Amino acid sequence: MNIEQIVKDVLSEMEDKGNKTTSKPYTQEYKNKHIVYRQEKKVGVDEPKNREYVEQVQKETPARIGIGRSGTRMRTKNYLDFRVDHAAAQDAVFKDVGDDVLTRMDLPILHSKATSMEEYLMNLDVGRKLNEESRSWLAEKATKGKQVQIVVSDGLSSTGIEETIPDLLPTLIQGLEAKNISMGNPIFIRKSRVWIQDEVASLVDCDLVISLIGERPGLATSKSISAYIIYKPNKESVEADRTVFSNIHEGGVPPVEAGAYLADIIEKMLQSKASGVKFSQMQ
Secondary structure, eight states, rough: HHHHHHOOOOOOOOHHHTOOOOOOOOOHHHHHOOOOOOOOOOSSSSSSOHHHHHHHEEEEEEEEEEOOOOOOOHHHHHHHHHHHHHHHHHHHSSOOOOOOHHHHTOEEEEEOOOOHHHHHOHHHHGSSSSEEEEEEEHHHHHOOSSSEEEEEEOOOOOOHHHHHHHHHHHHHHHHHHHHHOOBBBOOETTTTOOHHHHHOOOOOSSSSEEEEOOOOOOOSOSEEEEEEEESSSSOOOOOGGEEEEEESSSBOOHHHHHHHHHHHHHHHHHHHHHOOOHHHHOO
């Protein structure tokens, strides 16, 4: 196996897709609220065969490539970088999305039946249903009979929602409005899972639901979200009925581009009256 050729092929494919890792220019407001830590990548391999290639690959991916070692162990700097990423992943799961972000986005806050993060993680069913108060609020106050209902869920990455939704949601709404697709007012549901979209659809009587939900964080990024879309969900709906687009974040699919793309897909789904595997087979 020619490793050098494999690296060339991977780099070529990534360049073709325009999927280069980007670095977000943090504003002063962001710096005032967060500790900004940028990891400087260096080739840690002693006497690499081709340093240029290793440096190029390091620029293209957040994966820990060419970091080298000290004896049998990771170098101290790389170990500390690993701990920083691990801490960010834990924060993404256990902290809540800030009320200021939701207020700025004009998103009403609803709740699933999960009363704590521990319960949410240990019992899948409680994240798939609204609590009684939220169910009543949605039944009484939500806009009904529209084509699309947007649901924002913290899922397993509150950081992903805070970092991505402010760019993604306006683009998605603008794209749907340009296509004359009617929408209910977007809602946010704390500690919720994907399947809660089925109950939401039954309460607001919409044709299609799109859930924007925080992805399980990894050590490469804690800011990623996914979009799950389902047409006319009901009690018989299963995973195969849902279409998912993942890896939406600054280093993956940029949120603004994702919003425009999702609007196009939703238009096609409404025309096809299908989602999931059935929709894929119709394309």
